[in-house]
Amino acid sequence: MGALPYADSAVVDGAWDGPGEEAKLSNDAGAATYRKMYAWVDPSKDADTKAAYKFPHHFVSNGSPGAASVSGVRAALARAAQSGTSIPDADRSAVKSHLQKHLDKYNSSSKSLESEHEDELQSLAMATTLETRGRILLVRGELIGTLCDLHGHHVSAHTLRALEYQARTKVPSQVKTSDDSVVQVIPLKGVLRPTPSLFGLLFGGGGGGLLGFRDQLRAAANNDKVSAIVMDVDSPGGFVDLIPEIASDIRAVRAQKPVVAVANTTAGSAAYWLASQASQVVVSPSAEIGSIGVYQIHEDISRALDKEGVAVTLVKAGKYKVEGHPFAPLDDEAAAAMQDDVNSYYDMFTGDVAKGRGVEQDAVKNGFGEGRMVMAQRATKIGLADRVEQLGDTIKRLAHPGARAALQRADAEALQPDPPEALQPPPEEPRIPALTSEERDRVLSVLAS
Numbered sequence: 179m180g181a182l183p184y185a186d187s188a189v190v191d192g193a194w195d196g197p198g199e200e201a202k203l204s205n206d207a208g209a210a211t212y213r214k215m216y217a218w219v220d221p222s223k224d225a226d227t228k229a230a231y232k233f234p235h236h237f238v239s240n241g242s243p244g245a246a247s248v249s250g251v252r253a254a255l256a257r258a259a260q261s262g263t264s265i266p267d268a269d270r271s272a273v274k275s276h277l278q279k280h281l282d283k284y285n286s287s288s289k290s291l292e293s294e295h296e297d298e299l300q301s302l303a304m305a306t307t308l309e310t311r312g313r314i315l316l317v318r319g320e321l322i323g324t325l326c327d328l329h330g331h332h333v334s335a336h337t338l339r340a341l342e343y344q345a346r347t348k349v350p351s352q353v354k355t356s357d358d359s360v361v362q363v364i365p366l367k368g369v370l371r372p373t374p375s376l377f378g379l380l381f382g383g384g385g386g387g388l389l390g391f392r393d394q395l396r397a398a399a400n401n402d403k404v405s406a407i408v409m410d411v412d413s414p415g416g417f418v419d420l421i422p423e424i425a426s427d428i429r430a431v432r433a434q435k436p437v438v439a440v441a442n443t444t445a446g447s448a449a450y451w452l453a454s455q456a457s458q459v460v461v462s463p464s465a466e467i468g469s470i471g472v473y474q475i476h477e478d479i480s481r482a483l484d485k486e487g488v489a490v491t492l493v494k495a496g497k498y499k500v501e502g503h504p505f506a507p508l509d510d511e512a513a514a515a516m517q518d519d520v521n522s523y524y525d526m527f528t529g530d531v532a533k534g535r536g537v538e539q540d541a542v543k544n545g546f547g548e549g550r551m552v553m554a555q556r557a558t559k560i561g562l563a564d565r566v567e568q569l570g571d572t573i574k575r576l577a578h579p580g581a582r583a584a585l586q587r588a589d590a591e592a593l594q595p596d597p598p599e600a601l602q603p604p605p606e607e608p609r610i611p612a613l614t615s616e617e618r619d620r621v622l623s624v625l626a627s
Protein backbone atom coordinates (compact mmCIF):
# COMPACT_ATOMS: atom_id res chain seq x y z
CA MET A 179 0.00 0.00 0.00
CA GLY A 180 1.41 3.35 -1.07
CA ALA A 181 -1.29 5.75 0.05
CA LEU A 182 0.00 8.08 2.73
CA PRO A 183 -2.12 8.62 5.85
CA TYR A 184 -3.99 11.90 6.30
CA ALA A 185 -2.60 14.16 9.00
CA ASP A 186 -4.62 17.11 10.29
CA SER A 187 -3.22 20.42 9.07
CA ALA A 188 -4.41 23.88 8.10
CA VAL A 189 -5.87 24.19 4.59
CA VAL A 190 -5.33 27.53 2.88
CA ASP A 191 -6.31 29.26 -0.32
CA GLY A 192 -3.98 31.04 -2.70
CA ALA A 193 -2.06 30.40 -5.89
CA TRP A 194 -0.72 26.85 -6.14
CA ASP A 195 2.40 25.87 -8.01
CA GLY A 196 3.04 22.17 -7.35
CA PRO A 197 6.45 21.88 -9.06
CA GLY A 198 7.50 25.16 -7.45
CA GLU A 199 6.59 23.90 -3.97
CA GLU A 200 8.31 20.55 -4.65
CA ALA A 201 11.44 22.41 -5.70
CA LYS A 202 11.62 23.95 -2.23
CA LEU A 203 12.22 20.47 -0.74
CA SER A 204 15.87 19.50 -0.87
CA ASN A 205 16.84 16.24 -2.56
CA ASP A 206 18.03 14.68 0.66
CA ALA A 207 15.17 15.82 2.87
CA GLY A 208 14.30 12.21 3.67
CA ALA A 209 11.14 10.10 3.72
CA ALA A 210 9.68 11.71 6.87
CA THR A 211 9.65 15.13 5.22
CA TYR A 212 8.38 13.91 1.84
CA ARG A 213 5.53 12.04 3.51
CA LYS A 214 4.13 15.35 4.78
CA MET A 215 3.74 16.82 1.31
CA TYR A 216 2.35 13.99 -0.83
CA ALA A 217 -0.58 11.58 -0.82
CA TRP A 218 1.11 8.53 -2.36
CA VAL A 219 4.52 6.81 -2.33
CA ASP A 220 5.62 4.10 -4.73
CA PRO A 221 6.48 1.14 -2.46
CA SER A 222 8.83 -0.34 -5.06
CA LYS A 223 11.10 2.72 -5.04
CA ASP A 224 13.51 4.25 -2.53
CA ALA A 225 11.26 6.20 -0.10
CA ASP A 226 14.12 8.62 0.60
CA THR A 227 13.96 10.04 -2.93
CA LYS A 228 11.46 12.64 -4.07
CA ALA A 229 10.85 10.73 -7.32
CA ALA A 230 9.03 7.98 -5.38
CA TYR A 231 6.19 10.38 -4.45
CA LYS A 232 3.02 11.62 -6.19
CA PHE A 233 0.13 14.01 -5.56
CA PRO A 234 1.89 16.95 -3.85
CA HIS A 235 -0.61 19.28 -2.12
CA HIS A 236 1.11 20.90 0.89
CA PHE A 237 2.89 24.26 0.89
CA VAL A 238 6.58 24.18 1.80
CA SER A 239 8.26 26.86 3.85
CA ASN A 240 11.78 26.73 5.25
CA GLY A 241 12.24 23.29 3.72
CA SER A 242 9.32 21.72 5.55
CA PRO A 243 5.78 21.01 4.32
CA GLY A 244 3.01 22.73 6.27
CA ALA A 245 -0.53 23.76 5.39
CA ALA A 246 -2.34 22.00 2.55
CA SER A 247 -3.29 24.10 -0.48
CA VAL A 248 -6.94 23.82 -1.38
CA SER A 249 -6.06 24.27 -5.07
CA GLY A 250 -3.34 21.62 -4.74
CA VAL A 251 -5.83 19.26 -3.08
CA ARG A 252 -8.40 19.83 -5.84
CA ALA A 253 -5.79 19.29 -8.55
CA ALA A 254 -4.59 16.08 -6.89
CA LEU A 255 -8.15 14.82 -6.50
CA ALA A 256 -8.81 15.40 -10.18
CA ARG A 257 -5.63 13.55 -11.08
CA ALA A 258 -6.36 10.66 -8.73
CA ALA A 259 -9.71 10.24 -10.48
CA GLN A 260 -8.07 9.85 -13.89
CA SER A 261 -7.82 6.26 -15.04
CA GLY A 262 -4.39 6.87 -16.61
CA THR A 263 -2.80 7.61 -13.23
CA SER A 264 -0.36 4.80 -12.65
CA ILE A 265 -1.23 3.95 -9.08
CA PRO A 266 -2.94 0.70 -8.09
CA ASP A 267 -6.73 0.87 -7.81
CA ALA A 268 -6.45 -0.35 -4.24
CA ASP A 269 -4.48 2.80 -3.34
CA ARG A 270 -6.65 5.14 -5.34
CA SER A 271 -9.51 5.28 -2.85
CA ALA A 272 -7.16 5.78 0.10
CA VAL A 273 -5.41 8.64 -1.73
CA LYS A 274 -8.79 10.19 -2.52
CA SER A 275 -9.91 9.87 1.08
CA HIS A 276 -6.70 11.56 2.32
CA LEU A 277 -7.32 14.47 -0.06
CA GLN A 278 -11.06 14.58 0.60
CA LYS A 279 -10.42 15.00 4.35
CA HIS A 280 -8.40 18.17 3.63
CA LEU A 281 -11.19 19.44 1.39
CA ASP A 282 -13.91 18.66 3.95
CA LYS A 283 -11.99 20.50 6.62
CA TYR A 284 -11.58 23.47 4.30
CA ASN A 285 -15.26 23.58 3.36
CA SER A 286 -16.54 23.39 6.91
CA SER A 287 -14.04 25.86 8.37
CA SER A 288 -14.47 28.46 5.66
CA LYS A 289 -18.21 28.56 6.33
CA SER A 290 -17.80 29.10 10.05
CA LEU A 291 -15.02 31.62 9.46
CA GLU A 292 -17.27 33.61 7.18
CA SER A 293 -20.08 33.90 9.72
CA GLU A 294 -17.62 34.44 12.55
CA HIS A 295 -16.19 37.50 10.81
CA GLU A 296 -19.39 38.86 9.36
CA ASP A 297 -19.74 41.85 11.69
CA GLU A 298 -16.06 42.72 11.39
CA LEU A 299 -16.29 42.62 7.62
CA GLN A 300 -19.35 44.87 7.58
CA SER A 301 -17.65 47.57 9.64
CA LEU A 302 -14.45 47.14 7.67
CA ALA A 303 -16.33 47.74 4.42
CA MET A 304 -17.89 50.87 5.88
CA ALA A 305 -14.57 52.19 7.20
CA THR A 306 -12.98 51.56 3.82
CA THR A 307 -15.59 53.56 1.96
CA LEU A 308 -15.23 56.46 4.38
CA GLU A 309 -11.45 56.38 4.32
CA THR A 310 -11.14 56.85 0.58
CA ARG A 311 -13.59 59.75 0.33
CA GLY A 312 -11.84 62.95 -0.74
CA ARG A 313 -8.33 61.59 -0.33
CA ILE A 314 -5.48 61.83 -2.80
CA LEU A 315 -4.93 58.29 -3.94
CA LEU A 316 -1.89 56.48 -5.13
CA VAL A 317 -3.25 53.01 -5.48
CA ARG A 318 -3.72 50.66 -8.40
CA GLY A 319 -6.71 51.95 -10.34
CA GLU A 320 -8.50 48.64 -10.68
CA LEU A 321 -8.44 48.14 -6.91
CA ILE A 322 -10.32 51.30 -6.07
CA GLY A 323 -13.52 49.94 -7.60
CA THR A 324 -13.22 46.96 -5.31
CA LEU A 325 -12.66 49.18 -2.32
CA CYS A 326 -15.76 51.23 -3.04
CA ASP A 327 -17.82 48.15 -3.92
CA LEU A 328 -16.86 46.45 -0.69
CA HIS A 329 -19.73 48.33 0.85
CA GLY A 330 -22.42 45.68 1.23
CA HIS A 331 -20.27 42.87 -0.15
CA HIS A 332 -18.30 40.29 1.74
CA VAL A 333 -14.64 39.57 1.60
CA SER A 334 -14.47 35.84 1.14
CA ALA A 335 -13.29 33.63 3.93
CA HIS A 336 -10.74 32.36 1.42
CA THR A 337 -9.09 35.76 1.27
CA LEU A 338 -8.93 35.87 5.05
CA ARG A 339 -7.33 32.42 5.12
CA ALA A 340 -4.74 33.44 2.56
CA LEU A 341 -3.93 36.48 4.71
CA GLU A 342 -3.64 34.34 7.82
CA TYR A 343 -1.26 32.08 5.96
CA GLN A 344 0.74 35.04 4.72
CA ALA A 345 1.01 36.38 8.26
CA ARG A 346 2.34 33.05 9.46
CA THR A 347 5.02 32.65 6.78
CA LYS A 348 7.16 35.60 7.75
CA VAL A 349 10.56 36.30 6.32
CA PRO A 350 13.18 36.57 9.10
CA SER A 351 13.93 40.23 9.72
CA GLN A 352 17.71 39.91 10.04
CA VAL A 353 19.97 37.59 8.09
CA LYS A 354 23.66 37.11 8.99
CA THR A 355 26.26 37.86 6.35
CA SER A 356 29.64 36.25 5.71
CA ASP A 357 31.45 39.19 7.35
CA ASP A 358 29.57 39.23 10.67
CA SER A 359 27.15 42.01 9.78
CA VAL A 360 23.44 41.60 9.03
CA VAL A 361 21.07 42.24 6.16
CA GLN A 362 17.97 43.91 7.60
CA VAL A 363 14.65 43.01 5.95
CA ILE A 364 11.91 45.62 6.39
CA PRO A 365 8.38 44.81 5.24
CA LEU A 366 6.32 47.35 3.32
CA LYS A 367 2.94 45.69 2.98
CA GLY A 368 -0.71 46.44 2.53
CA VAL A 369 -2.41 49.69 1.63
CA LEU A 370 0.04 52.42 2.61
CA ARG A 371 -1.08 55.07 5.07
CA PRO A 372 0.66 56.74 8.01
CA THR A 373 -0.66 54.34 10.66
CA PRO A 374 -1.71 50.73 10.17
CA SER A 375 -5.42 50.11 9.83
CA LEU A 376 -7.94 47.35 9.35
CA PHE A 377 -7.98 48.55 5.75
CA GLY A 378 -4.29 47.74 5.41
CA LEU A 379 -4.54 44.49 7.29
CA LEU A 380 -7.26 43.33 4.93
CA PHE A 381 -5.37 43.93 1.71
CA GLY A 382 -1.81 43.26 2.65
CA GLY A 383 -1.60 41.17 5.79
CA GLY A 384 0.85 43.77 7.07
CA GLY A 385 -1.02 46.91 7.93
CA GLY A 386 0.67 49.44 5.69
CA GLY A 387 1.78 51.66 8.59
CA LEU A 388 4.33 54.07 7.14
CA LEU A 389 5.45 55.48 10.49
CA GLY A 390 6.45 51.99 11.56
CA PHE A 391 8.29 51.48 8.28
CA ARG A 392 10.16 54.76 8.73
CA ASP A 393 11.16 53.86 12.30
CA GLN A 394 12.56 50.54 11.13
CA LEU A 395 14.39 52.20 8.22
CA ARG A 396 16.00 54.80 10.48
CA ALA A 397 16.98 52.21 13.08
CA ALA A 398 18.61 50.08 10.38
CA ALA A 399 20.39 53.10 8.92
CA ASN A 400 21.85 54.03 12.32
CA ASN A 401 22.83 50.49 13.25
CA ASP A 402 26.46 49.81 12.27
CA LYS A 403 25.79 46.08 12.37
CA VAL A 404 23.41 46.46 9.42
CA SER A 405 25.37 46.39 6.16
CA ALA A 406 22.42 46.30 3.75
CA ILE A 407 18.67 46.88 3.86
CA VAL A 408 16.06 44.93 1.92
CA MET A 409 12.57 46.39 1.51
CA ASP A 410 10.19 43.43 1.21
CA VAL A 411 7.42 45.14 -0.77
CA ASP A 412 3.93 43.80 -1.38
CA SER A 413 1.55 46.70 -1.71
CA PRO A 414 -0.84 48.13 -4.29
CA GLY A 415 -0.09 51.66 -3.01
CA GLY A 416 -2.21 53.82 -0.75
CA PHE A 417 -2.61 57.45 0.27
CA VAL A 418 -0.08 60.15 -0.62
CA ASP A 419 0.42 61.18 3.03
CA LEU A 420 4.10 60.86 4.08
CA ILE A 421 5.16 59.18 0.83
CA PRO A 422 7.39 62.03 -0.47
CA GLU A 423 8.97 62.43 3.00
CA ILE A 424 9.83 58.75 3.28
CA ALA A 425 11.03 58.65 -0.34
CA SER A 426 13.60 61.27 0.57
CA ASP A 427 14.57 59.29 3.70
CA ILE A 428 15.24 56.22 1.56
CA ARG A 429 17.47 58.22 -0.81
CA ALA A 430 19.44 59.51 2.18
CA VAL A 431 19.92 56.02 3.63
CA ARG A 432 20.96 54.68 0.23
CA ALA A 433 23.90 57.07 0.21
CA GLN A 434 25.21 55.31 3.36
CA LYS A 435 24.48 51.65 2.65
CA PRO A 436 22.78 49.60 -0.07
CA VAL A 437 18.99 49.58 0.06
CA VAL A 438 17.38 47.01 -2.24
CA ALA A 439 13.62 47.01 -2.84
CA VAL A 440 12.16 43.65 -3.81
CA ALA A 441 8.68 43.57 -5.36
CA ASN A 442 7.47 40.42 -3.64
CA THR A 443 5.22 40.50 -5.54
CA THR A 444 3.42 43.84 -5.98
CA ALA A 445 4.80 47.36 -5.90
CA GLY A 446 2.05 49.59 -7.25
CA SER A 447 1.83 53.37 -7.22
CA ALA A 448 2.85 54.75 -3.79
CA ALA A 449 4.68 51.48 -3.09
CA TYR A 450 6.60 51.87 -6.36
CA TRP A 451 7.30 55.54 -5.50
CA LEU A 452 9.11 54.28 -2.39
CA ALA A 453 10.69 51.22 -4.05
CA SER A 454 12.13 53.35 -6.87
CA GLN A 455 14.17 55.30 -4.31
CA ALA A 456 16.27 52.24 -3.45
CA SER A 457 19.79 51.59 -4.77
CA GLN A 458 18.35 48.70 -6.75
CA VAL A 459 14.83 47.59 -7.67
CA VAL A 460 14.39 43.82 -7.85
CA VAL A 461 11.27 42.07 -9.13
CA SER A 462 10.21 38.55 -8.24
CA PRO A 463 9.44 36.56 -11.44
CA SER A 464 5.66 36.87 -11.02
CA ALA A 465 5.77 40.47 -9.78
CA GLU A 466 3.91 43.44 -11.19
CA ILE A 467 5.12 46.97 -10.54
CA GLY A 468 4.43 50.53 -11.64
CA SER A 469 1.02 52.20 -11.76
CA ILE A 470 2.72 55.58 -11.74
CA GLY A 471 -0.10 58.09 -11.44
CA VAL A 472 -2.32 59.98 -9.04
CA TYR A 473 -6.07 60.34 -8.75
CA GLN A 474 -8.86 61.51 -6.56
CA ILE A 475 -12.47 60.36 -6.57
CA HIS A 476 -15.50 62.55 -6.28
CA GLU A 477 -18.68 60.78 -5.32
CA ASP A 478 -22.03 62.53 -5.74
CA ILE A 479 -24.46 60.86 -3.37
CA SER A 480 -27.25 63.43 -3.76
CA ARG A 481 -29.59 61.15 -5.74
CA ALA A 482 -29.13 58.28 -3.30
CA LEU A 483 -30.01 60.62 -0.41
CA ASP A 484 -32.96 61.96 -2.40
CA LYS A 485 -34.38 58.45 -2.66
CA GLU A 486 -34.01 58.02 1.06
CA GLY A 487 -35.83 61.31 1.62
CA VAL A 488 -32.79 63.08 3.07
CA ALA A 489 -32.05 66.72 2.21
CA VAL A 490 -28.65 68.07 3.23
CA THR A 491 -27.91 71.76 3.77
CA LEU A 492 -24.35 72.94 4.32
CA VAL A 493 -23.94 76.09 6.35
CA LYS A 494 -20.39 77.36 5.83
CA ALA A 495 -17.92 80.14 6.35
CA GLY A 496 -14.87 80.29 4.10
CA LYS A 497 -15.42 80.48 0.34
CA TYR A 498 -14.04 77.05 -0.54
CA LYS A 499 -14.57 75.34 2.80
CA VAL A 500 -16.98 72.67 1.56
CA GLU A 501 -15.69 72.51 -2.02
CA GLY A 502 -15.95 69.03 -3.47
CA HIS A 503 -18.61 67.86 -0.98
CA PRO A 504 -20.53 64.72 -1.94
CA PHE A 505 -24.06 66.19 -1.77
CA ALA A 506 -24.07 67.66 -5.28
CA PRO A 507 -22.41 67.06 -8.65
CA LEU A 508 -18.85 68.35 -8.84
CA ASP A 509 -18.72 71.88 -10.28
CA ASP A 510 -16.08 73.03 -12.78
CA GLU A 511 -14.15 75.18 -10.32
CA ALA A 512 -13.87 72.37 -7.78
CA ALA A 513 -12.92 69.90 -10.50
CA ALA A 514 -10.15 72.24 -11.68
CA ALA A 515 -8.84 72.62 -8.12
CA MET A 516 -8.80 68.83 -7.70
CA GLN A 517 -7.01 68.46 -11.04
CA ASP A 518 -4.38 70.99 -9.90
CA ASP A 519 -3.73 68.99 -6.76
CA VAL A 520 -3.52 65.74 -8.68
CA ASN A 521 -1.10 67.32 -11.17
CA SER A 522 1.15 68.65 -8.41
CA TYR A 523 1.38 65.25 -6.76
CA TYR A 524 2.01 63.66 -10.15
CA ASP A 525 4.96 66.01 -10.65
CA MET A 526 6.34 65.10 -7.23
CA PHE A 527 5.83 61.40 -7.94
CA THR A 528 7.50 61.38 -11.36
CA GLY A 529 10.23 63.74 -10.14
CA ASP A 530 11.14 61.38 -7.30
CA VAL A 531 11.06 58.31 -9.55
CA ALA A 532 13.39 60.13 -11.96
CA LYS A 533 15.80 60.94 -9.10
CA GLY A 534 15.64 57.41 -7.72
CA ARG A 535 16.16 55.72 -11.07
CA GLY A 536 18.68 58.24 -12.41
CA VAL A 537 16.63 59.21 -15.49
CA GLU A 538 14.92 62.34 -16.82
CA GLN A 539 11.45 63.15 -15.48
CA ASP A 540 10.05 63.09 -19.04
CA ALA A 541 11.24 59.53 -19.43
CA VAL A 542 9.15 58.60 -16.39
CA LYS A 543 6.07 60.47 -17.63
CA ASN A 544 6.24 59.13 -21.18
CA GLY A 545 7.57 55.66 -20.48
CA PHE A 546 7.63 53.55 -17.34
CA GLY A 547 4.17 52.12 -18.08
CA GLU A 548 2.30 55.45 -18.03
CA GLY A 549 0.06 54.43 -15.14
CA ARG A 550 -0.09 50.74 -15.96
CA MET A 551 1.22 47.87 -13.91
CA VAL A 552 4.13 46.19 -15.72
CA MET A 553 5.20 42.57 -15.42
CA ALA A 554 8.67 41.60 -14.18
CA GLN A 555 10.59 40.95 -17.41
CA ARG A 556 9.26 44.03 -19.17
CA ALA A 557 9.84 46.15 -16.07
CA THR A 558 13.59 45.47 -16.30
CA LYS A 559 13.58 46.28 -20.04
CA ILE A 560 11.90 49.68 -19.72
CA GLY A 561 13.83 50.88 -16.67
CA LEU A 562 11.34 50.39 -13.83
CA ALA A 563 13.49 47.66 -12.29
CA ASP A 564 17.06 46.35 -12.41
CA ARG A 565 16.78 42.58 -12.13
CA VAL A 566 14.44 39.63 -11.78
CA GLU A 567 15.17 37.68 -8.62
CA GLN A 568 13.33 36.13 -5.69
CA LEU A 569 13.48 37.76 -2.25
CA GLY A 570 15.51 34.92 -0.70
CA ASP A 571 18.12 35.12 -3.45
CA THR A 572 18.45 38.89 -3.05
CA ILE A 573 19.08 38.45 0.68
CA LYS A 574 21.68 35.75 -0.02
CA ARG A 575 23.37 37.94 -2.61
CA LEU A 576 23.63 40.87 -0.18
CA ALA A 577 25.19 38.61 2.43
CA HIS A 578 28.41 38.81 0.37
CA PRO A 579 30.50 41.94 1.01
CA GLY A 580 31.69 41.96 -2.63
CA ALA A 581 28.12 42.16 -3.94
CA ARG A 582 27.31 45.03 -1.58
CA ALA A 583 30.42 46.97 -2.57
CA ALA A 584 29.66 46.49 -6.28
CA LEU A 585 26.16 47.77 -5.72
CA GLN A 586 27.38 50.90 -3.90
CA ARG A 587 29.94 51.58 -6.64
CA ALA A 588 27.42 51.21 -9.45
CA ASP A 589 24.98 53.39 -7.54
CA ALA A 590 27.53 56.14 -6.98
CA GLU A 591 28.37 56.16 -10.70
CA ALA A 592 24.74 56.13 -11.80
CA LEU A 593 23.70 58.92 -9.48
CA GLN A 594 26.75 61.18 -9.60
CA PRO A 595 27.98 61.36 -13.17
CA ASP A 596 30.78 63.86 -13.60
CA PRO A 597 29.09 66.64 -15.57
CA PRO A 598 31.36 69.31 -17.10
CA GLU A 599 29.82 71.99 -14.87
CA ALA A 600 31.20 70.19 -11.87
CA LEU A 601 34.69 71.19 -13.00
CA GLN A 602 33.87 74.88 -12.82
CA PRO A 603 34.15 76.63 -9.48
CA PRO A 604 30.83 76.83 -7.62
CA PRO A 605 29.02 80.17 -7.89
CA GLU A 606 29.93 82.50 -5.08
CA GLU A 607 27.52 82.32 -2.21
CA PRO A 608 26.07 85.59 -0.96
CA ARG A 609 27.88 86.53 2.18
CA ILE A 610 26.01 87.60 5.26
CA PRO A 611 27.88 90.66 6.54
CA ALA A 612 29.07 90.46 10.11
CA LEU A 613 27.13 92.52 12.61
CA THR A 614 28.71 95.64 13.98
CA SER A 615 29.01 95.70 17.74
CA GLU A 616 26.22 98.28 17.93
CA GLU A 617 23.89 96.09 15.88
CA ARG A 618 24.72 93.07 18.02
CA ASP A 619 23.96 94.93 21.21
CA ARG A 620 20.63 96.05 19.77
CA VAL A 621 19.69 92.47 18.79
CA LEU A 622 20.68 91.16 22.21
CA SER A 623 18.60 93.80 23.97
CA VAL A 624 15.57 92.89 21.82
CA LEU A 625 16.04 89.22 22.64
CA ALA A 626 16.43 89.94 26.32
CA SER A 627 13.31 92.08 26.58
Ligand SMILES: [Zn+2]
Nearest residue numbers: 184185216246
Ligand atom coordinates in the same frame (compact mmCIF):
# COMPACT_ATOMS: atom_id res chain seq x y z
ZN1 LIG B 1 -2.11 15.87 3.02
